[in-house]
Structure formats: structure tokens, C-alpha cells
Amino acid sequence: MKFQKYANSFKDRPKYVSNCIKAFVAGGIICLIGHFIKDGFLSIGMNQETAGTWATVVLVCTAQLLTGFGVYDILGKLGGAGCSVPITGFANSVVAPAMEYKREGPVLGVGSKIFSLAGPVILLGLATSWAVGLIKWVLQIIF
Amino acid sequence: MGVKEGKGPQARWFDKILQDDYYGEKTFEKAESKLLKNSITMAIEKAGLKKQTIDVMLTGDLLNQLMSSSYMARDVSIPYLGLYGACSTMTESILLASVLVDGGFCTHTVAGASSHFATAERQFRMPLEHGNQRPPQAQWTATAAGAVTISQSLGRTDKPLCCITHGTVGRVVDPGITDTNFMGAAMAPAAFDTIRAHLTDTGRKSSDYDLILTGDLGRVGKKILLDLALKKSSQDEKDESVFRHFRKVYEDCGAIMYEDCQDTHAGGSGCGCSASIFAGRIVKEMRAGKYKRVLLVSTGALISTISKQQGETVPGIAHAVTVEVM
Structure with missing residues (x-):
């Protein structure tokens, strides 16, 4: 631990402030685009829920395409968490391993590796929702 | 390349x-x-x-x-x-x-x-x-x-040949780094240990070499190694004489592989890093007469994907060979 501390004094500190600003702007732009898409769908007569679902679909598909064209990794490098936290980042984390393991075949390559990054998010996301659901159910019984 | x-x-x-x-x-x-x-x-x-x-x-x-x-x-x-x-x-x-x-x-x-x-x-x-x-x-x-x-011999050649005259097998040194991105720090103590062992065994000083070249400590690891050498020199008289002028003769392959603007962060790594710079540049320069005696110290971070997931630290290793023009 002592050496780790000593070694840390030699490395450059990440640029926290500028990284935060970049992440804020990048994430904001993605959400803004999502909102415009949703408004577009609302204007053609969809209800709130359907328009929201379709906006998500469009964002996910766009992020997948951008990953395929080799653009999303550059956006991710610039935008950091701003590009990985929105649903577009999730789409990227599914498509990136799928592309990486294409040569290993459709079943044992893409099939088994596609969720190597997104899998833990899905599993733990579900587990958390179960836990929250359980707490809500218990609270409803008590009160 | x-x-x-x-x-x-x-x-x-x-x-x-x-x-x-x-x-x-x-x-x-x-x-x-x-x-x-x-x-x-x-x-x-x-x-x-x-x-x-x-x-x-x-x-x-x-x-x-x-x-x-x-x-x-x-x-x-x-x-x-x-x-x-x-x-x-x-x-x-x-x-x-x-x-x-x-x-x-x-x-x-x-x-x-x-x-x-x-x-x-x-x-x-x-x-x-x-x-x-x-x-x-x-x-x-x-x-x-x-x-x-x-x-053993290539017969007569128009340019002088390089010979391997000494070799030092390194010990595994684990400074307890857990960040697998911070390999320069994980390997620097191993590099220091091997260089020190080599110089002690051969009774030489760092100034006896025209170049001491580590493999892939990168820019951060290079700074750590220089500091370790400086610190030991100030603590021990014997080390002080061994490591005198170390800064003048020391360089790292990873630190010189890329330009700063190439977005590699701390520099290059990988087996190919020291292999290509040694075989591509140093041997040619030695044969052209720029260096007479070089110590090549390739450095390795002994991680695996499993050790990383199991939260193990990153042990470092370094081996040294002396190359001289004959």
C-alpha cells in the first residue's frame, strides 16, 4: 500500500473538472437528441409511452450503427461517462464485444460473448429491481 | 511494426x-x-x-x-x-x-x-x-x-558484430499494485532490482554502460525507476557509486516509442516494444559505432485475466543482458 501511494505521486492526475464538463455536455446532448426524437413522435400523434419507447429504439439503433462504423469509441473517449451512462452506452457495450468476437463464430463467439460487458448490468439491474420490489411489497403489507 | x-x-x-x-x-x-x-x-x-x-x-x-x-x-x-x-x-x-x-x-x-x-x-x-x-x-x-x-560465429563481416557478454535473470518483485493499468509502477521495482543485481554481480557501475535501456516502463515507470535509483543512492554509499550518472545513460523503450501527441498516455508496452527497438535501432546503432556497451532490461508485468479478476496484485519481472560490440 505504501508503494502504491508513492507510485501514485508520479502519475498525472486525471483532469477531473474538464472531464466532468465534457461528460455533462456529451450526456446532455444525447438526452436532448432523445427528447427531440420523442417530441417528433408525439407530434405525429403517438401517446407519451409509445413515443418514449420509439425514441429509445431510435437511440439504441443509432448507437449500434455508430459502434459498427467505428465512431462510438471515439465519442466515448471524448465524452466519458456522458456517453456510457445513457442507453446509447449500453447499446455500445453490447455491440462492441459482438464485433470483437465475430471471428470466433456466431454461437461460441458472438453468442457467448455478446453480453460479456452488458451481462453484469442486466443481472444486477434485475436483482436490484427484485430487491426494491420486495421492500415495496413488505412495506405495503405492514402499512 | x-x-x-x-x-x-x-x-x-x-x-x-x-x-x-x-x-x-x-x-x-x-x-x-x-x-x-x-x-x-x-x-x-x-x-x-x-x-x-x-x-x-x-x-x-x-x-x-x-x-x-x-x-x-x-x-x-x-x-x-x-x-x-x-x-x-x-x-x-x-x-x-x-x-x-x-x-x-x-x-x-x-x-x-x-x-x-x-x-x-x-x-x-x-x-x-x-x-x-x-x-x-x-x-x-x-x-x-x-x-x-x-x-557462435558468423565469420568475417564488414561491420562489427554485437556479442552477448553477461546476463542477469531477474527475481519476481511484487510492489503490491492492484491497478492493472498502472504497469509502469508494477515493473519499476523489478527493473531496479535486476539492474542493481547485475551491477553488483559484475562489479560495474552504471557509468560503465553507454546505455541502460528498460523495456516498457513508460513515462511514469521511468520516473519511478529514476527516483528509486536516486533514493537508494542517497541511503547507501555503495549504491551511490554504482548508480552515479544513471540518469545520463538511462532510457526506456516504451517512453520513446510514440510521440506525446499520439494519445498513448504513458507510452508503449508489450514484448514487441523492447524487441523492436533493440533489434531495429540499438543493434544498428551499436554496429555503426554509437554505443559500445548496452544493458537491455526488458520488463514484464506478470498479470493474467484471472489474477486480475481475483483481485491479485501485479508482480513485475525484469531480465538483463549486456550487449557489447566486439
């Missing part, structure tokens, strides 16, 4: 620079194998030898079960010993090849190593297209391969 390395400051020393990191192959692994195969073939040709006369070749890479090396060995059909020393493989192979030649077991041997950014990234880190940020201390695995022939 790969495309990115071919745009770096060392480009003019390299014998072949790829136009495409796939090198005309379907996978990056095959490309790495081909890269190593070409550098082995070129090393044999440059020595004026035929591959049938090579008694054994010792090579290694970073991939699981030495995929690149083994498939290269299948194609060239030269007796083969595969080595894994993480990024320290180049000195490990030179050291063992020299021992085989010096012991009279072999007449001609080849030692080499390779690494490829895309194959290493996929095995140790994230898929290439994943949008993430690398920390400032992270290093860039060089797409590179290097090889040298080590023979």
Missing part, C-alpha cells in the same frame, strides 16, 4: 511498417503471427544464414498458450522453444539463446518476441469498439515484433 508505431519517432529504424494492422490476414492473431514470422525470417536472412541451419528458435508473445509464436513456429518449421515472460520475453529469449550457444549446444539460434495492440487489448482489456476512457497512467501495447540471431 504496426501503423501507429510507423508514425512514431522511431519509424526510420524499423525494417518494415505495416499499412494495415490486419496485415492481409483475417484475424489480428494471425497478423501478429505473420509479423513475428517475417521478423524471424528477416533476422535469419540478414545474418546470411538459411533457416535449415538454425538449431533452435526461442520466441514468445502475450497471448494465451503463446498462440502467435506457436503458429509462427508451425509455418517456419524451425525447432522451437516457446517462452512467456510477459513483456520481458525479449531478454528472456536472448539470455537463454546465448546460454545455449555459449554452452556449445547450438551453433545458430534465433530469439524474438511480438505483441499486437488488438490481440492484447481483447485478451486483457476491453473490446476495441467499446467507448471508454483510458487513465493517464495506461500504456499502449505496441504492434511490433523483433528478432535477432545469436550464433
Whole structure:
């Protein structure tokens, strides 16, 4: 631990402030685009829920395409968490391993590796929702 | 060398620079194998030898079960010993090849190593297209391969030849670093330990060398090694005389592989890093008379994908060989 501390004094500190600003702007732009898409769908007569679902679909598909064209990794490098936290980042984390393991075949390559990054998010996301659901159910019984 | 390395400051020393990191192959692994195969073939040709006369070749890479090396060995059909020393493989192979030649077991041997950014990234880190940020201390695995022939005698040559005169096998030193992106820090104490052991064993000082070259400590690791040398010198009188002028003769392959603007953060890494700079630049410079005695210290971070997931620390290793012009 002592050496780790000593070694840390030699490395450059990440640029926290500028990284935060970049992440804020990048994430904001993605959400803004999502909102415009949703408004577009609302204007053609969809209800709130359907328009929201379709906006998500469009964002996910766009992020997948951008990953395929080799653009999303550059956006991710610039935008950091701003590009990985929105649903577009999730789409990227599914498509990136799928592309990486294409040569290993459709079943044992893409099939088994596609969720190597997104899998833990899905599993733990579900587990958390179960836990929250359980707490809500218990609270409803008590009160 | 790969495309990115071919745009770096060392480009003019390299014998072949790829136009495409796939090198005309379907996978990056095959490309790495081909890269190593070409550098082995070129090393044999440059020595004026035929591959049938090579008694054994010792090579290694970073991939699981030495995929690149083994498939290269299948194609060239030269007796083969595969080595894994993480990024320290180049000195490990030179050291063992020299021992085989010096012991009279072999007449001609080849030692080499390779690494490829895309194959290493996929095995140790994230898929290439994943949008993430690398920390400032992270290093860039060089797409590179290097090889040298080590023979008992090549007869008369128009330029002087390099000889391996000493070798020091390094100890594994684990400074307790858990961040696998911070390999420079994990390897610097091992490099220091090996250099110190080498200088103590041979009774030499760092100023007896024209160049002491570590493998891939990168910019951060280089600073740590210099500081470790300085600290030890101030604590111990004997170390002070051994490490005097160390700063003047010391350089690191990873730190000079790329320009700052190439976005590699702390510099280059990988077995190919020290292999290509040693075989591509240093040997040529030595034969041209720039250096008389060089200490090559390739450094390795002995991590695996499993050790990383199990939360183990990153042990470092370094082996040293002295190369002299005769």
C-alpha cells in the first residue's frame, strides 16, 4: 500500500473538472437528441409511452450503427461517462464485444460473448429491481 | 511494426511498417503471427544464414498458450522453444539463446518476441469498439515484433558484430499494485532490482554502460525507476557509486516509442516494444559505432485475466543482458 501511494505521486492526475464538463455536455446532448426524437413522435400523434419507447429504439439503433462504423469509441473517449451512462452506452457495450468476437463464430463467439460487458448490468439491474420490489411489497403489507 | 508505431519517432529504424494492422490476414492473431514470422525470417536472412541451419528458435508473445509464436513456429518449421515472460520475453529469449550457444549446444539460434495492440487489448482489456476512457497512467501495447540471431560465429563481416557478454535473470518483485493499468509502477521495482543485481554481480557501475535501456516502463515507470535509483543512492554509499550518472545513460523503450501527441498516455508496452527497438535501432546503432556497451532490461508485468479478476496484485519481472560490440 505504501508503494502504491508513492507510485501514485508520479502519475498525472486525471483532469477531473474538464472531464466532468465534457461528460455533462456529451450526456446532455444525447438526452436532448432523445427528447427531440420523442417530441417528433408525439407530434405525429403517438401517446407519451409509445413515443418514449420509439425514441429509445431510435437511440439504441443509432448507437449500434455508430459502434459498427467505428465512431462510438471515439465519442466515448471524448465524452466519458456522458456517453456510457445513457442507453446509447449500453447499446455500445453490447455491440462492441459482438464485433470483437465475430471471428470466433456466431454461437461460441458472438453468442457467448455478446453480453460479456452488458451481462453484469442486466443481472444486477434485475436483482436490484427484485430487491426494491420486495421492500415495496413488505412495506405495503405492514402499512 | 504496426501503423501507429510507423508514425512514431522511431519509424526510420524499423525494417518494415505495416499499412494495415490486419496485415492481409483475417484475424489480428494471425497478423501478429505473420509479423513475428517475417521478423524471424528477416533476422535469419540478414545474418546470411538459411533457416535449415538454425538449431533452435526461442520466441514468445502475450497471448494465451503463446498462440502467435506457436503458429509462427508451425509455418517456419524451425525447432522451437516457446517462452512467456510477459513483456520481458525479449531478454528472456536472448539470455537463454546465448546460454545455449555459449554452452556449445547450438551453433545458430534465433530469439524474438511480438505483441499486437488488438490481440492484447481483447485478451486483457476491453473490446476495441467499446467507448471508454483510458487513465493517464495506461500504456499502449505496441504492434511490433523483433528478432535477432545469436550464433557462435558468423565469420568475417564488414561491420562489427554485437556479442552477448553477461546476463542477469531477474527475481519476481511484487510492489503490491492492484491497478492493472498502472504497469509502469508494477515493473519499476523489478527493473531496479535486476539492474542493481547485475551491477553488483559484475562489479560495474552504471557509468560503465553507454546505455541502460528498460523495456516498457513508460513515462511514469521511468520516473519511478529514476527516483528509486536516486533514493537508494542517497541511503547507501555503495549504491551511490554504482548508480552515479544513471540518469545520463538511462532510457526506456516504451517512453520513446510514440510521440506525446499520439494519445498513448504513458507510452508503449508489450514484448514487441523492447524487441523492436533493440533489434531495429540499438543493434544498428551499436554496429555503426554509437554505443559500445548496452544493458537491455526488458520488463514484464506478470498479470493474467484471472489474477486480475481475483483481485491479485501485479508482480513485475525484469531480465538483463549486456550487449557489447566486439
